[in-house]
Amino acid sequence: MxxxxxxxxxxxxxxxxxxxxxxxxxxxxxxxxxxxxxxxxxxxxxxxxxxxxxxxxxxxxxxxxxxxxxxxxxxxxxxxxxxxxxxxxxxxxxxxxxxxxxxxxxxxxxxxxxxxxxxxxxxxxxxxxxxxxxxxxxxxxxxxxxxxxxxxxxxxxxxxxxxxxxxxxxxxxxxxxxxxxxxxxxxxxxxxxxxxxxxxxxxxxxxxxxxxxxxxxxxxxxxxxxxxxxxxxxKRVVSDLDNIYYPENFVVPFVEVVHDRVVHEIFRGCIRGCRFCQAGFWYRPIREKSVETISKQSQKIACETGYDELSLCSLSSSDYTKITELLESLLSWATPQKINVALPSLRIDNFSDELRKKLALVRRSGLTFAAEAGTQRLRNVINKNITEDEILGTCRKAFQGGWTAVKLYFMIGLPTETDEDVVGINELCQKVVEEFYSNPDKPKGKTVSVSAGVSSFVPKPCTPFQWEPQDSREEITRKQQLLKETVTSKKITFRFHTTDQIFLEAIFARGDRKLCDVIELAWKNGCTFDSWDDKFKYDTWIDAFKECGIDTEFYANRRRSYDEILPWDHINSGITKEFLIRENEKAKNAETSMHCREQCNACGSNKLNGGKCDALCKNMVH
Amino acid sequence: MRSVRIWFTKKDTAKYISHLDLTRCLIRAFRRTDIPLWYTEGFNPHPHLVFGLSLPLGVEGECEILDIRLDDESYPNESVISELNRVTVPGIEFLKIAEPQFKPLFITSGLYEMKLSSNDGSNIKDDILNKIESKNILIYKKTKKGEIKEINVSEHLTEFNIIKSEANELHFSFILPAGNDFTINPILFKDALLENFAQENICWSIKRNKLLLKDGTEFR
Incomplete structure (x- = not known):
């Protein structure tokens, strides 16, 4: 009561x-x-x-x-x-x-x-x-x-x-x-x-x-x-995902929540090593859960909740080694029970024919790709190892399969970015549109829509870019404007993130204890729900920084040297500084690194897991 | 396929479940049972659920009505009720099942029960009873065209009966129009009765006990 x-x-x-x-x-x-x-x-x-x-x-x-x-x-x-x-x-x-x-x-x-x-x-x-x-x-x-x-x-x-x-x-x-x-x-x-x-x-x-x-x-x-x-x-790392606790049911909300479905995490960590991505390094080493455990536990939760949707969750679902086998196992019970299986976080390069057919069996959801950068050079800098041909090839297959809407995600303000890279975002979107019209099997009477979400880069701890400055707010605004001016097609729409929130995020992400006073003051002056556009009070935050005598650019826009003691140096994520420096140097030369299954790059994260990493074992079996 | 009518309660915390959320909640409840619910055919199959009449958010229901279709005609009625009660949430209890006698659009009014009390001990009874006697209780309803329409609840209020009466507490039952064509939300009625008091100082509960047909008999 x-x-x-x-x-x-x-x-x-x-x-x-x-x-x-x-x-x-x-x-x-x-x-x-x-x-x-x-x-x-x-x-x-x-x-x-x-x-x-x-x-x-x-x-x-x-x-x-x-x-x-x-x-x-x-x-x-x-x-x-x-x-x-x-x-x-x-x-x-x-x-x-x-x-x-x-x-x-x-x-x-x-x-x-x-x-x-x-x-x-x-x-x-x-x-x-x-x-x-x-x-x-x-x-x-x-x-x-x-x-x-x-x-x-x-x-x-x-x-x-x-x-x-x-x-x-x-x-x-x-x-x-x-x-x-x-x-x-x-x-x-x-x-x-x-x-x-x-x-x-x-x-x-x-x-x-x-x-x-x-x-x-x-x-x-x-x-x-x-x-x-x-x-x-x-950092604590759970060694065996098959034998660690997983709930047998979920609390089922009355009101509609953002993700209102059965969710199952299929593996932790990421083999890719995109240099901007904190999650990709923080959640290492790679640990996979078995097909049998995922399937059995998901079915139990679906039964206990009555949900009609199951979503697999990981940083890059298609990198799960037995993804086809997993989908077959899930669909075998989910389809008769009218449960839709959703597979987010697909990478563009291994979105195979086989996988596409499997997914076509269940209700079709949108097609979303994180291309991250507009030119190949910049994609190499951030180690997003996909080529334009692969992006367009995947879109072609998707269009042949009846898709007409493609969502692409990009970032601006990445290290070494030039105006050419910014304009390249629109050029890539334009090529996707052209790919649709050059497709002889395109759905009749339908038009294509390419929607590009453009966020701004925030340098994060535990990444090779942890020493990099964030673009100033003026520079980000200029680049957004530049990109807007290059768009000529009505099939392409851009959505930008606000620079104010990104700036604050950059300050906190690499902040130190001196920021505690600022956070307390800003909160006392009425700042809450800062991630909500309609509730975010940028001016109140800036006033709080001023009153506390804190230079925001020191945190957001300053390049750190490799020998500086960083505020988070005492937190051991397993990823070594040597590895992050190596990766940062390669980024400067637009050199890519192979993903963990092709070659171990010695990030160090397996040390917290008794030397074990599923990417490594899988490599040795082959 | 056969149609059945199910009676259920919506009380306690369940009264805060909105009608849209209730639909989703009940579909999920069915999915946790082995009841052979009939699904629409087509690209996006979904179960067929028809409610008697939705309840305003915050009002309890003793006799809510849900019509469903069963795919397997031999599935026993008792099992529908026992299965649903096995998987239900607090406040929603399934009471009985029967073949539908009337269509939901024949519902014309509801029998309600209202309990009002003041937290600070102030006398609310006299004020409320004066209002009832004045035969002039005005509420304002937004029409579908967006116009504000004034309605005198007294013209539609019937069977007003006091169950318990004290200075700071009043408990009564009444009938108000509720149906496809015309409904008076009992919460608006309550607000009009209490217009002279601060909301935070009042405890209230409203319960719909019966849905009625035009001739005053119970909808079934």
């Missing part, structure tokens, strides 16, 4: 079913029998957070332990927040409707930098002090605040707000962490005692135990570990 106070405000807000809980497969336990209560927070709205696979996995995992109870929490939409603040209703867990303050630990997943202000806002809505140092001495006074997700590749901009970060994959470290918390809670230990003990769990980073000193030019001088905390924090 809902608390009376919450009940009285629900009729006043948009889509109240986002705040009621009670969805199919949501887990309600008797709190009398619970040792540790954990609140999994996604710092964005319900519709976005409920689409996140990591939430489904960790929710199921924690709840699989009898004495633990994990609840879900999302950022309330603006109308709900206003009413909650007005009526002094603290942020609550969806399952129990209890205030977050009643929990033992509150965990945030950091999927994108522009959700940082929402983390502070959610803590504040719960009545929890936003700064770690103000949370008291005892474990009972406030929950332990933890955070994970890909943004912890550089956790420093949130160092003053989060008690401990979980670096890497959560399936194992989460339970080790909660077991330890349970032990320390029972012996009534202080927060500090617990945090020091937690820092010895592999993959746990307690930022308060470290001291950072700076040089006069603002770069880092030294990073000192105190209280016996490790100097380097290793």
């Amino acid at each position: 809902l608390h009376k106070q919450i009940e009285s405000i629900l009729p006043l807000v948009q889509k109240p079913a986002r705040y009621t809980g009670g969805e199919l497969n949501s887990v309600v336990k008797n709190k009398e029998n619970i040792d540790i209560r954990f609140a999994f927070c996604f710092p964005d709205t319900y519709e976005i957070g409920m689409s996140h696979l990591g939430l489904k996995i960790l929710y199921g995992l924690i709840n699989s332990r009898e004495n633990f109870w994990c609840e879900r929490v999302f950022a309330p939409d603006c109308d709900m927040e206003e009413i909650m603040r007005k009526n002094n209703i603290p942020l609550f867990g969806l399952e129990s409707h209890d205030s977050l303050k009643d929990f033992d630990a509150v965990g945030f997943t950091l999927q994108y930098e522009l959700s940082f202000s929402n983390v502070l806002n959610m803590l504040d809505l719960a009545g929890i002090p936003v700064r770690s140092k103000n949370r008291g001495d005892s474990l009972s006074e406030n929950p332990i605040i933890v955070a994970g997700g890909p943004c912890v590749a550089n956790p420093e901009p949130l160092a003053d707000f989060i008690d401990c970060f979980q670096i890497g994959e959560g399936e194992e470290v989460m339970l080790e962490f909660l077991d330890l918390l349970n032990e320390y809670k029972k012996k009534k230990a202080t927060r500090k005692e617990f945090l020091i003990a937690a820092s010895h769990i592999e993959g746990i980073y307690v930022p308060a135990l470290y001291e950072v000193t700076y040089n006069e030019d603002g770069t880092i001088k030294e990073f000192i570990a105190n209280d016996g905390a490790p100097q380097v924090i290793n």
Whole structure:
């Protein structure tokens, strides 16, 4: 049952079913029998957070332990927040409707930098002090605040707000962490005692135990570990995807969420090594899940949820070694049950005839390719190893198969980019249009539509481009304008990302602890939901930087030298600096690297997995 | 293929499920059972679901109606109910199943029950009863053309019966038009009754107990 106070405000807000809980497969336990209560927070709205696979996995995992109870929490939409603040209703867990303050630990997943202000806002809505140092001495006074997700590749901009970060994959470290918390809670230990003990769990980073000193030019001088905390924090890697926990069901939302379907992760890591892509390096080494496990587990979830769509998820689905066998296995039960199988993240170069036919058996979805750059030279720089012939060849096949709409993704502002590369984006789109009209079997009476999404490059930690400057906002705007002016065909439409948000993202991605003050000030001045175009307050952010005396260009537009101590150097993703430098140098010469199955490039990531990498084994078998 | 009519409740947190979301929720519920639901033929097969009359968001229902078609005519009625109750969500309970007697477009009104109470102890009863007696309870409805139309609820309100009455609490039942041609949303009625009070200070619940035909008998 809902608390009376919450009940009285629900009729006043948009889509109240986002705040009621009670969805199919949501887990309600008797709190009398619970040792540790954990609140999994996604710092964005319900519709976005409920689409996140990591939430489904960790929710199921924690709840699989009898004495633990994990609840879900999302950022309330603006109308709900206003009413909650007005009526002094603290942020609550969806399952129990209890205030977050009643929990033992509150965990945030950091999927994108522009959700940082929402983390502070959610803590504040719960009545929890936003700064770690103000949370008291005892474990009972406030929950332990933890955070994970890909943004912890550089956790420093949130160092003053989060008690401990979980670096890497959560399936194992989460339970080790909660077991330890349970032990320390029972012996009534202080927060500090617990945090020091937690820092010895592999993959746990307690930022308060470290001291950072700076040089006069603002770069880092030294990073000192105190209280016996490790100097380097290793990313956690799950070794065997077939034998690690995977949920048997998903919570099925009432309201429509962004990804409302069965999702199955088929492998982790990526063999490709596109030099701009953080995920491609961060999630290494390559680990594949077997066809049998994926098929069996997906069927179970489909049964338990009633979903009519199954989507495979990975960084590059067609690089799964047994993709055809997998699709056959899935379709054998999915088709009779009227379940549509979707296969996103296809790479353009190995989109084979065979695969195309398999996919044609199920309902047709759109055709999307990430070409990333307009010219071959620039594609070589970023190591996107596809040629124009391959792109056009794939489009030709798609057009022959009846497709008439193609979506292409590009980036501008990539390292070494010239105006020729920018104009090349339109030229490539134009060639795709021409390919359609030169096709004798083209669908009669139909026209082609090429839609190009053009985002801007953000240099990210843990990539070969981590030392590179981002183009200035003026330069990005100029390049966007240049591209717009070159378009002559009505069949081509461009969609651009706003430069303001990209700029902020670049600052946070490679930021240090000095940004904590800025984030707190901007949030106090009303910044939340920064990833939402209509809620993003660029001017408020810029004012906050000025007031804190922070030079934004130092973070976004400065080229770092290889010997500079980077804010995230103490986070060991497994990928070595030597490898990243090698790749950066090759990029400067527009030299490509082979993908991991052709040749191991010695990125180093397998060391965190006992030397194992599925790309390597597969190579040795052949 | 055979058509059947199913009665179900939509209460507690389920009252916050919008009509569109309810459709999706029930289709998924059927998909979790072995009920042989009939699917439309064609390129994009989908099940055929027809609702008696949608409920406004936030209003509970004791007798919601859903018509479906079964592919396998021999599939027992009792199994439909037991299967659905096996997989359902909190607040939605499947009550009975029968052959449809009337078409949903014959529904003309609904029998409702409303409970109003003030959180701060203020007297709401007198104000509300005065309004009822004044025979002048105005609500404003947007027509399909986008015009705002004034309606006096008193002209359509029948069978107003007080169930419980205290200074800060009023519990009553009533009949209002509900159907294909003309509907008065009971929430608008509630808002008009409470126009002199701040929304946050009021607890309310509205429940639709029956759907009625023109002659006042229950729709079945």
